[in-house]
Amino acid sequence: MPIRTLGGARNLxxxxxxxxxxxxxxxxxxxxxxxxxxxTAPAHKPATVQRHRVxxxxxxxxxPPVPAAELAHGKQLFEANCSFCHGSxxxxxxxxxxxxxxxxVLDDQHGELIAPIVHSGFPDKGMPKFDLSNADIAAIAAFLxxxxxxxxxxxxxxxxxxxNANAGQAYFDQHCTSCHSVTGDLAGIGAKYEPKxxxxxxxxxxxxxxxxxxxxxxxVPPTTVTxxxxxxxxxxxxxxxxxxxxxxxxxxxxxxxxxxxNGQVPKVVVHYPLxxxxxxxxxxxxxxxxxxxxxxxxxK
Amino acid sequence: xxxxxxxxxxxxxxxLPAMFLxxxxxxxxxxKPAINSWPTYAGDYSQRRYSLxxxxxxxxxxxxxxxxxxxxxxxxxxxxxxYPTHIGxxxxxxxxxxGSTSGSPRLAxxxxxxxxxxxxxxxxxxxxxDALNGKILWHYWWKSRGxxxxxxxxxxxxxxxxxxxxxxxxxxxLDAKTGKERWHKEISDFSQxxxxxxxxxxxxxxxxxGTGDDLDSPGFVQSFDPVTGALQxxxxxxxxxxxxxxxxTWPSMDAARHGGAxxxxxxxxxxxxxxxIFGTGNPTPAYTAKVRGPKTYTNLFTCAVVxxxxxxGKMAWYFQTSPDDTxxxxxxxxPVLVDAMFHGRMRKLVIQAARNGYFYVLDRTNGKHLLTTKxxxxxxxxxxxxxxxxxxxxxxxxxxxxxxxxxxTNGGATNWxxxxxxxxxxxxxxxxxxxxxMYYLSLKNPRMLVGLGGSEQDNVGSLGSYIAAIDYQTGKVxxxxxxxxxxxxxxxxxxxxxxxxxxxxxxxxxxSVVAFxxxxxxxxxxxxxxxxxxxPETYMLDGHQYILVAASGSVYAFYLQ
Numbered sequence: 091m092p093i094r095t096l097g098g099a100r101n102l103x104x105x106x107x108x109x110x111x112x113x114x115x116x117x118x119x120x121x122x123x124x125x126x127x128x129x130t131a132p133a134h135k136p137a138t139v140q141r142h143r144v145x146x147x148x149x150x151x152x153x154p155p156v157p158a159a160e161l162a163h164g165k166q167l168f169e170a171n172c173s174f175c176h177g178s179x180x181x182x183x184x185x186x187x188x189x190x191x192x193x194x195v196l197d198d199q200h201g202e203l204i205a206p207i208v209h210s211g212f213p214d215k216g217m218p219k220f221d222l223s224n225a226d227i228a229a230i231a232a233f234l235x236x237x238x239x240x241x242x243x244x245x246x247x248x249x250x251x252x253x254n255a256n257a258g259q260a261y262f263d264q265h266c267t268s269c270h271s272v273t274g275d276l277a278g279i280g281a282k283y284e285p286k287x288x289x290x291x292x293x294x295x296x297x298x299x300x301x302x303x304x305x306x307x308x309x310v311p312p313t314t315v316t317x318x319x320x321x322x323x324x325x326x327x328x329x330x331x332x333x334x335x336x337x338x339x340x341x342x343x344x345x346x347x348x349x350x351x352n353g354q355v356p357k358v359v360v361h362y363p364l365x366x367x368x369x370x371x372x373x374x375x376x377x378x379x380x381x382x383x384x385x386x387x388x389x390k
Numbered sequence: 391x392x393x394x395x396x397x398x399x400x401x402x403x404x405x406l407p408a409m410f411l412x413x414x415x416x417x418x419x420x421x422k423p424a425i426n427s428w429p430t431y432a433g434d435y436s437q438r439r440y441s442l443x444x445x446x447x448x449x450x451x452x453x454x455x456x457x458x459x460x461x462x463x464x465x466x467x468x469x470x471x472x473y474p475t476h477i478g479x480x481x482x483x484x485x486x487x488x489g490s491t492s493g494s495p496r497l498a499x500x501x502x503x504x505x506x507x508x509x510x511x512x513x514x515x516x517x518x519x520d521a522l523n524g525k526i527l528w529h530y531w532w533k534s535r536g537x538x539x540x541x542x543x544x545x546x547x548x549x550x551x552x553x554x555x556x557x558x559x560x561x562x563x564l565d566a567k568t569g570k571e572r573w574h575k576e577i578s579d580f581s582q583x584x585x586x587x588x589x590x591x592x593x594x595x596x597x598x599x600g601t602g603d604d605l606d607s608p609g610f611v612q613s614f615d616p617v618t619g620a621l622q623x624x625x626x627x628x629x630x631x632x633x634x635x636x637x638x639t640w641p642s643m644d645a646a647r648h649g650g651a652x653x654x655x656x657x658x659x660x661x662x663x664x665x666x667i668f669g670t671g672n673p674t675p676a677y678t679a680k681v682r683g684p685k686t687y688t689n690l691f692t693c694a695v696v697x698x699x700x701x702x703g704k705m706a707w708y709f710q711t712s713p714d715d716t717x718x719x720x721x722x723x724x725p726v727l728v729d730a731m732f733h734g735r736m737r738k739l740v741i742q743a744a745r746n747g748y749f750y751v752l753d754r755t756n757g758k759h760l761l762t763t764k765x766x767x768x769x770x771x772x773x774x775x776x777x778x779x780x781x782x783x784x785x786x787x788x789x790x791x792x793x794x795x796x797x798x799t800n801g802g803a804t805n806w807x808x809x810x811x812x813x814x815x816x817x818x819x820x821x822x823x824x825x826x827x828m829y830y831l832s833l834k835n836p837r838m839l840v841g842l843g844g845s846e847q848d849n850v851g852s853l854g855s856y857i858a859a860i861d862y863q864t865g866k867v868x869x870x871x872x873x874x875x876x877x878x879x880x881x882x883x884x885x886x887x888x889x890x891x892x893x894x895x896x897x898x899x900x901x902s903v904v905a906f907x908x909x910x911x912x913x914x915x916x917x918x919x920x921x922x923x924x925x926p927e928t929y930m931l932d933g934h935q936y937i938l939v940a941a942s943g944s945v946y947a948f949y950l951q
């Protein structure tokens with residue numbers, strides 16, 4: 091009995107695209123890009139923010155869901171027939187290549203490209219042929235397609251706590267107490283944020299995006315500025331704009347003021363509340379950061 | 391019909407192909423410094439982005455004024471009746487992507503100016519405009535089947551024909567006069583998550599084309615015949631079979647063939663050696679070296695400067711600027727060709743300030759290493775530089791489960807925004823971002839790390855964004871200009887650079903285009919035109935020197951009235 095391929099595609103080498111899948115597209119929040127999208131990333135408004143804005147619709151075709159029973163069947167068949175060479179996770183073994191990202195598997199939809207290979211094998215490369223039904227091969231294909239290609243952009247869910255809480259407390263007492271207090275601004279911080287959020291806040295001091303869902307970023311005092319005019323008059327307020335050409339501020343009574351800048355005139359002095367954190371960036375030891383995190387998570 | 395008329399008709403018919411080819415841009419003209427045009431990605435093949443024009447200089451730049459500005463709209467319905475929109479593409483139902491199918495385009499590439507016409511592109515869109523008034527002559531729109539729409543770095547021109555890449559991996563050729571499509575050709579495989587952003591480069595009768603990838607497919611450069619679109623050669627940047635150069639730097643051929651090294655930025659061309667010199671992208675998986683072999687495996691030719699013969703596609707030399715990279719720090723930054731004195735003798739150099747925060751000077755005739763220095767003071771991922779000029783990665787600063795505080799951030803110390811070399815100041819200028827991220831490994835099983843997966847990164851602060859001026863002979867940063875506010879949590883967006891014989895340096899700084907004194911980096915002039923998107927360009931037209939730049943989806947032309 092002649093072997094029939096599944097679906098319509100008959101030519102393995104023929105490279106084409108399945109227009110039927112165009113409407114299914116990933117809208118993943120991509121965190122890391124090989125190419126940087128806009129411009130050099132602004133500090134504290136990380137590139138991630140712009141990236142989400144600009145590229146949310148970046149897309150490759152997404153596969154439709156498959157019933158759990160078929161997936162389980164495919165997994166069983168794969169383990170029994172294929173895993174010896176291709177690895178139990180299908181990501182390659184000693185003799186067989188990674189199938190999850192093999193081009194044939196990427197191009198395949200329902201086993202129609204995989205079936206001819208399974209049925210004839212690659213005798214010259216040591217792959218025997220397998221007498222599996224097209225329905226079984228479709229289940230194996232579904233299992234392969236279900237394997238995640240890449241978790242790009244997914245947050246880490248691993249336990250990051252490796253530090254020594256006592257050492258962290260000692261560091262805190264020595265370096266942090268002039269601004270922070272475990273009974274004041276940091277009271278209960280271990281209950282408020284997950285460890286990774288706390289760790290990032292230790293370094294940044296706040297003012298950056300918090301990835302943790304539902305968590306509000308801590309309040310950071312505003313950056314203020316003192317502008318001294320040539321007359322000697324000083325104007326102070328919250329900094330609202332700063333370029334080489336203009337400085338803008340909001341005075342205590344909400345009056346907006348702005349001044350043209352010409353080199354050192356007028357004199358502009360910025361008061362940045364996170365100065366300590368910024369100055370620490372080149373000085374940190376990762377171990378101190380880990381210890382501090384392990385300490386602060388205990389403040390429930 | 392008289393004999394004379396017949397003779398004229400016959401002669402002109404015979405001459406037609408020659409006449410046709412003689413219009414537009416003669417590729418030989420790209421070999422000369424551009425004065426009246428901007429004919430290729432970087433203005434010329436050296437990628438110095440230095441212009442000989444000096445009509446605008448330090449003394450008069452304050453009077454630079456707007457000649458015209460023109461907002462562009464993407465998508466099939468952009469033009470109405472004002473100008474024709476030609477539609478191409480293979481997708482039956484194009485994917486809706488703001489900035490491609492509608493709205494304001496991302497003009498993050500170079501704009502060509504040839505014979506008074508501007509040719510400008512963004513993902514899936516291309517336009518021709520009158521360079522004297524910004525009038526749109528035609529628009530072309532490509533129906534997209536998807537892929538990463540991160541940018542388009544511009545078009546290439548050969549006589550009367552234009553070329554640009556689409557995100558969904560087609561090379562499209564247009565008639566420059568009408569904007570009508572001549573042909574399109576698939577250049578890489580969409581199902582393997584290739585996506586294409588780079589500007590093609592015309593060298594003689596070669597059209598050099600790179601592509602990018604979101605998964606772990608192999609990188610390559612292709613050369614096409616600009617007339618027919620036929621493939622001339624294809625050069626892979628990772629070994630594809632045993633015995634290929636570099637194959638022993640991978641633990642297996644499977645790892646090599648999925649090792650990345652995408653060529654997603656245009657290269658430079660050295661007419662004397664016929665070498666096309668380009669940078670390659672990161673290895674994959676990007677965030678672990680574990681499955682790419684022990685530390686003696688350098689994973690060639692990822693994160694390298696590579697030179698291939700433009701006629702054959704054969705590699706002449708390479709130098710790896712980030713051996714065994716673990717942070718997705720491509721080395722695709724513009725390799726800048728400079729003929730200059732180096733340590734007492736005249737040399738033919740290629741210079742790169744890489745995304746990893748290090749600065750490299752090589753002899754471009756043979757790839758011999760001359761200098762490596764750290765130009766980002768913040769970069770903390772390496773133990774040092776070895777005798778061969780390679781940077782030694784510190785594995786403690788890899789992505790780790792508890793997190794590592796690392797500079798640069800994923801975007802790098804610099805990225806695609808092009809640098810500039812000014813032969814008057816002898817300085818190499820580059821945009822520099824001294825940011826820090828916590829890098830977390832998000833998967834324990836290295837086999838599950840595919841492509842750009844397996845890492846979570848959180849930006850946690852910055853020492854600032856700068857324009858850095860580097861002495862190419864010492865590699866030392868001799869001057870740095872801090873973007874005001876970029877070290878206190880305000881924006882530090884810098885685009886690419888342009889220097890001119892008028893002793894000026896131009897750059898986009900957040901929402902302004904700024905002219906600096908190239909010697910002192912003092913800002914002399916600015917215009918707050920919106921978020922600047924590309925590197926400024928310059929050329930002479932009708933007696934005026936123009937400065938051309940794109941911001942917030944509009945094109946702006948400045949000149950002295």
